[in-house]
Amino acid sequence: MKIPLITSIADLPPALKASVTPEEKACIKKLSGTNSLPLAVTPHFASLAGPHPGDPLRRQFMPSRNEFDPDAFALADPLGEARYRKTSRLVHQYRDRALLLAGGSCAGYCRFCFRRVRMSGGPGFINRIEIAEACAYLERHSEIREILISGGDPLTADNAALEQLMAALGKARPGMVLRICTRTPVTWPQRFSAKTIGLFAKHKPIRVMVHINHLRELEEEGGVSAGQILKSLVEAGIPVHVQTVLLKGINDSAKTLADLFRACLDLGLSPYYLFQLDLAPGSAHFRVPLKTGLKIYRDLGSLISGLALPSYAVDLPGGGGKIRLYDNVIVREEERPAGNVYLLADAGGKLWEYPVN
Numbered sequence: 001m002k003i004p005l006i007t008s009i010a011d012l013p014p015a016l017k018a019s020v021t022p023e024e025k026a027c028i029k030k031l032s033g034t035n036s037l038p039l040a041v042t043p044h045f046a047s048l049a050g051p052h053p054g055d056p057l058r059r060q061f062m063p064s065r066n067e068f069d070p071d072a073f074a075l076a077d078p079l080g081e082a083r084y085r086k087t088s089r090l091v092h093q094y095r096d097r098a099l100l101l102a103g104g105s106c107a108g109y110c111r112f113c114f115r116r117v118r119m120s121g122g123p124g125f126i127n128r129i130e131i132a133e134a135c136a137y138l139e140r141h142s143e144i145r146e147i148l149i150s151g152g153d154p155l156t157a158d159n160a161a162l163e164q165l166m167a168a169l170g171k172a173r174p175g176m177v178l179r180i181c182t183r184t185p186v187t188w189p190q191r192f193s194a195k196t197i198g199l200f201a202k203h204k205p206i207r208v209m210v211h212i213n214h215l216r217e218l219e220e221e222g223g224v225s226a227g228q229i230l231k232s233l234v235e236a237g238i239p240v241h242v243q244t245v246l247l248k249g250i251n252d253s254a255k256t257l258a259d260l261f262r263a264c265l266d267l268g269l270s271p272y273y274l275f276q277l278d279l280a281p282g283s284a285h286f287r288v289p290l291k292t293g294l295k296i297y298r299d300l301g302s303l304i305s306g307l308a309l310p311s312y313a314v315d316l317p318g319g320g321g322k323i324r325l326y327d328n329v330i331v332r333e334e335e336r337p338a339g340n341v342y343l344l345a346d347a348g349g350k351l352w353e354y355p356v357n
């Protein structure tokens with residue numbers, strides 16, 4: 001499926017094109033043609049972005065020289081998914097749910113991507129043999145009740161490929177919940193035709209897990225918006241859960257987050273997770289210090305209702321799994337050669353490290 005992507009400065013909307021600094025030009029050139037997230041943004045998302053270098057949408061796709069700064073805490077596989085890989089595409093870390101890495105690309109590259117190292121140049125959409133392998137595993141593991149279909153972004157495959165995948169999963173494990181993990185409603189809402197929504201509705205139980213970071217990502221451009229698409233999904237009986245990454249300089253204030261989550265609730269979406277940033281290479285400049293994140297979350301709780309409040313969580317670096325973050329979550333602080341770290345406990349009490357800054 002042809003994804004509409006802008007990959008060169010010349011093709012950016014005029015105001016954005018004029019705003020690219022010499023430093024950014026150098027970064028774009030350096031990343032061009034590499035497997036390290038070159039510039040790629042959809043015309044829709046680019047049109048929503050403003051030209052100011054600090055614009056919260058622009059910062060999400062415009063390469064910056066900070067990506068080349070050394071980060072002693074960076075991990076090539078921040079979530080430790082390789083440890084739990086059971087078939088070529090299936091990761092089984094939590095007892096009752098599994099992750100299917102179905103698609104190799106995205107409708108635009110986020111500069112903070114947690115799968116940065118294997119995102120660009122990764123494998124294409126899951127093929128029949130890989131689907132059969134995953135289904136055989138699912139048939140043997142009846143404890144798995146939910147399958148997260150992620151990628152890249154599965155919506156970069158066409159409807160026929162999605163139908164084939166969803167039908168095979170439904171046949172292997174009738175009643176298993178399909179969780180479609182996607183940012184496409186935000187970056188490429190035109191992808192969601194009535195047929196696509198109908199396809200999802202046909203494969204219930206299904207849930208859409210959408211990645212949204214800022215209120216402005218829901219705005220209309222050229223007669224289409226993420227807000228309309230997500231509302232249509234809800235109206236078709238498809239629950240939509242919102243996942244947000246806490247990002248320095250983009251959404252790191254209680255007010256900005258409150259505005260986003262209130263708007264989501266108004267559309268019928270459920271704010272689900274606010275994620276502390278994973279330790280992907282080249283993304284440290286987006287990392288909000290953990291104690292600042294806890295303060296923002298506390299303030300956020302006083303601004304919005306419980307219905308609009310997602311859980312604040314982190315994937316413990318290196319494969320410790322997801323834990324919720326709250327005021328007493330830090331066990332202690334210790335020194336390391338790379339800098340100070342907090343020790344955080346997983347569900348079993350094992351301690352994992354997360355950088356202080």
Ligand code: SF4
Pocket residue numbers: 105106107108109110112113114115116119151152153183211
């Ligand atoms: S949409 Fe998700 S997987 Fe794709 S580049 Fe952005 S963060 Fe990475």
